[in-house]
Amino acid sequence: MPLIELQDVSFSYGKTPAIDQLSLTVEAGEWVTIVGPNGSGKSTLAKLLIGLLKTQQGTIQVAGETLDETTVQGIREKIGIIFQNPDNQFVGVTVKDDIAFGLENLSVPYEEMLKRIDHYSKAVGMDAYLDKEPSQLSGGQKQRVAIAGTLAMKPELIIFDEATSMLDPTGRQAMLEIMHALKASGKTILSITHDLKEALPADRVLVMHEGRLLKSGTPRDILRDEPLLKKARLTLLEPFKYMNQLAKKKQLTDEWEALLWQSAFTL
Amino acid sequence: MKNIVIGRYIPGDSFLYRMDPRVKLIALFILFVAVFVIDELLVMGLALLGILVLLPLGKISLKKVYFGLRPLLFLLIFTFVFQILFNTQGRLLGTLRLTFDPLNVALSVGIFAAWLFLKRFTSFTFISFLVMVAGVLTLLSQLTLLASFGSFTIAIYEEGLLFAIFILLRLVIIVTLSTILTITTKPTDLNLGLERVLKPLKIIRVNTEEIAMIIGISLRYIPTLLDEANKIILAQASRGVDFQEGKIKDKVVQIISLLVPMFIISFQRSDELANAMEARCFVPGKPRTRLNQLTWKPLDTAVLVVTLTLMIVSIGVRILW
Amino acid sequence: MAIRLHTVSHTYTAINQPAVHALKDVTLTIDATDEFIALVGETGSGKSTLVQHLNALMAPTSGTAELFDVTISAESFKDKSIKKTPIRKRIGLVFQFPEYQLFEESVLKDVAFAPKNFGLSQADAEEKAKHALSLVGLDDTYYARSPFHLSGGEKKRVSIAGILAMEPDILVLDEPTSGLDPQSQKMLMDVFESIQRTTHISIVFITHDMNWVEAYAKRVLVMQSGELVFDGAPDALFNHPELSVWKMDLPDRKKVLNYLQSQFKLQTPMDDFTQLLNAINGEGDQ
Numbered sequence: 001m002p003l004i005e006l007q008d009v010s011f012s013y014g015k016t017p018a019i020d021q022l023s024l025t026v027e028a029g030e031w032v033t034i035v036g037p038n039g040s041g042k043s044t045l046a047k048l049l050i051g052l053l054k055t056q057q058g059t060i061q062v063a064g065e066t067l068d069e070t071t072v073q074g075i076r077e078k079i080g081i082i083f084q085n086p087d088n089q090f091v092g093v094t095v096k097d098d099i100a101f102g103l104e105n106l107s108v109p110y111e112e113m114l115k116r117i118d119h120y121s122k123a124v125g126m127d128a129y130l131d132k133e134p135s136q137l138s139g140g141q142k143q144r145v146a147i148a149g150t151l152a153m154k155p156e157l158i159i160f161d162e163a164t165s166m167l168d169p170t171g172r173q174a175m176l177e178i179m180h181a182l183k184a185s186g187k188t189i190l191s192i193t194h195d196l197k198e199a200l201p202a203d204r205v206l207v208m209h210e211g212r213l214l215k216s217g218t219p220r221d222i223l224r225d226e227p228l229l230k231k232a233r234l235t236l237l238e239p240f241k242y243m244n245q246l247a248k249k250k251q252l253t254d255e256w257e258a259l260l261w262q263s264a265f266t267l
Numbered sequence: 268m269k270n271i272v273i274g275r276y277i278p279g280d281s282f283l284y285r286m287d288p289r290v291k292l293i294a295l296f297i298l299f300v301a302v303f304v305i306d307e308l309l310v311m312g313l314a315l316l317g318i319l320v321l322l323p324l325g326k327i328s329l330k331k332v333y334f335g336l337r338p339l340l341f342l343l344i345f346t347f348v349f350q351i352l353f354n355t356q357g358r359l360l361g362t363l364r365l366t367f368d369p370l371n372v373a374l375s376v377g378i379f380a381a382w383l384f385l386k387r388f389t390s391f392t393f394i395s396f397l398v399m400v401a402g403v404l405t406l407l408s409q410l411t412l413l414a415s416f417g418s419f420t421i422a423i424y425e426e427g428l429l430f431a432i433f434i435l436l437r438l439v440i441i442v443t444l445s446t447i448l449t450i451t452t453k454p455t456d457l458n459l460g461l462e463r464v465l466k467p468l469k470i471i472r473v474n475t476e477e478i479a480m481i482i483g484i485s486l487r488y489i490p491t492l493l494d495e496a497n498k499i500i501l502a503q504a505s506r507g508v509d510f511q512e513g514k515i516k517d518k519v520v521q522i523i524s525l526l527v528p529m530f531i532i533s534f535q536r537s538d539e540l541a542n543a544m545e546a547r548c549f550v551p552g553k554p555r556t557r558l559n560q561l562t563w564k565p566l567d568t569a570v571l572v573v574t575l576t577l578m579i580v581s582i583g584v585r586i587l588w
Numbered sequence: 589m590a591i592r593l594h595t596v597s598h599t600y601t602a603i604n605q606p607a608v609h610a611l612k613d614v615t616l617t618i619d620a621t622d623e624f625i626a627l628v629g630e631t632g633s634g635k636s637t638l639v640q641h642l643n644a645l646m647a648p649t650s651g652t653a654e655l656f657d658v659t660i661s662a663e664s665f666k667d668k669s670i671k672k673t674p675i676r677k678r679i680g681l682v683f684q685f686p687e688y689q690l691f692e693e694s695v696l697k698d699v700a701f702a703p704k705n706f707g708l709s710q711a712d713a714e715e716k717a718k719h720a721l722s723l724v725g726l727d728d729t730y731y732a733r734s735p736f737h738l739s740g741g742e743k744k745r746v747s748i749a750g751i752l753a754m755e756p757d758i759l760v761l762d763e764p765t766s767g768l769d770p771q772s773q774k775m776l777m778d779v780f781e782s783i784q785r786t787t788h789i790s791i792v793f794i795t796h797d798m799n800w801v802e803a804y805a806k807r808v809l810v811m812q813s814g815e816l817v818f819d820g821a822p823d824a825l826f827n828h829p830e831l832s833v834w835k836m837d838l839p840d841r842k843k844v845l846n847y848l849q850s851q852f853k854l855q856t857p858m859d860d861f862t863q864l865l866n867a868i869n870g871e872g873d874q
Binding site for chain 2: 640643645668672673676677680681682683685687688689690691701702705706736750751754
């Protein structure tokens, strides 16, 4: 049974469809990256998954349960989400309060709360900042706090909705490392981005355009597909340009392909 | 903008910091009642003395309290002067006859202008203001060389002066006590304390938890808002808006150019924040556990006993005096 | 020289908080024509503070900023007889978030706001606004639209037009490409390049993306903990031994080529992939 299953889901703001008869599945333990231009429906999809928006057509199933008003709270416990703007999701007055926010909502007992704050603030490397206020933190640090607050609720799936787009390279790198660690610990990751570097480590890449799924495939296939990426307003990463350059001259050997693929991870 | 102290927590350690926020709020309320019950200047003076003793005990410097008082200085002076000028009861203490002639008026304006100019370079704005006022008053009352074109007599009556001092002391005490509360209490604790103290209001269907949540989030976003307001001012200044100058008509546009972005950013923020809260399983009205626990210590009982005693004493003094 | 910063330091002070030395002895000159400068550095390295000194939004705590014919120092900044708005007209600064400045009901009115502030009539201001909008690639279908209902990239372009409409001699941009999708980013950078080429104004832009530095900048300034640690050509920066000390990235192209070069154990650095291929094949032939 897939962890997430969408069937013919549609949603529109007013007349313009944001999601247009979309069907897709995400398996437990998978790292799926969704890429697409601004306005392709990526973020709408994330909001539909956690029930912040209601599907106007089709069904969403999470771990076999159909998302509706009666199940939405249970499903939100299974899905955590990190949004784009670090400042607009920091609820607590201090780091500690913010990590505790979700736990308080789940009525986690006090002792257990302390344990989880300790554990997850260490997991994201923010344990030295527990009493700091958001104004004393960088954007990247705030995002790490948001991750700790989400992880503390022990979700099965974590959605990163453009979570790195407002960060500097250092902040972005730290986030990627956390994502790798999450994947290794068996969590399911759904990352929504227009940074193709974040598609490299994924098991599967979905390309969205105008509310539809243009293509689903492995990063190796998708990242080389120039016409497809162009349609999604994305630009080829350097190594894949070289791959296509070699392929054109019919010189793309398996060795070259492996080498260039490897070189992409230096980005 | 960064130096606004009203409602700001300043980290430190003393018995004032260690008290339970509930007790601080209740004690503050009790002391307010006591201060309003006092009707004798002498007792009010004693109360102020008490506060002056409390500050070093609680390791709070006068400077911090001054920063809390500063935004209200104008209000304090206004109340004081108003009482002196318009309360005409009791014995006449003295009069100051101000005579206006072209020379002394011109000199007064000169002194005022000099003060306006110099105050940018001095850090003692308030003291220099007093010096300026004293200078102008001396000039107008003592120096009349040319033909005068008008006069005004300031009469100070005993009752008026005493009452003005009384009111001033009362305001200073109230503001100082409130400042002590906010300086020594973390916003989260203050908020939680408020929620607990207001809990009895639940009987009349006031949702105290939601109110506390709203206050908490507001507190959290005040620094962000100030920071943003500052950036918007700078962004508009880059487009030629001069917030320090301009005609009234320009002023209106300037303020709109500041407020519209602030509103739009705030609306967007509240939308995103609501999403983030809901995504983390927040359901309004649903019972929640709390990370911040309040513990009632012997210190708290002692403080309550002391403040209650003070209130009873002040009531007793009022009745028996 | 249009801009001449001389040992500019800026310290933020707030009660009960340690002083933050955002700028330390920065000395720097910027020409009024034909500069294309990238300003890079980690978050908190002082980039934003620096650019606010370039158009007299801030005064140095110590040191002086000569901005065209006006000298700004801690003392002269307080002097109200020294007008700052004329400086801000000649050195236009675009903030990172367009949301900070958009407020009028239509795109055209919003872009005309600055020229009107500098005393132009409504008609003249709108003329300038239309020209500025055409420079950033927004046609007349946008004039009547509300700036709040545009996409992120369009908002950004409107906010840039709002500064360009003042016809500044120098255009300073704080992270102009952040938050946009890759093609919108490239489109915007191309817009700056064409503005620079056609009007010969100087452009300074803050970025975190070394690909843009490599592709567009003629000169690059590196900030680290409030100090200006590098001022020179992008190529010189990428080959600088202290690059990693400054926590600076290489552009993607360099990273990949360096990796391949080390895999093939080639000695000389390669400029592009074709050169690399030739080098490898050349070796194979021998």
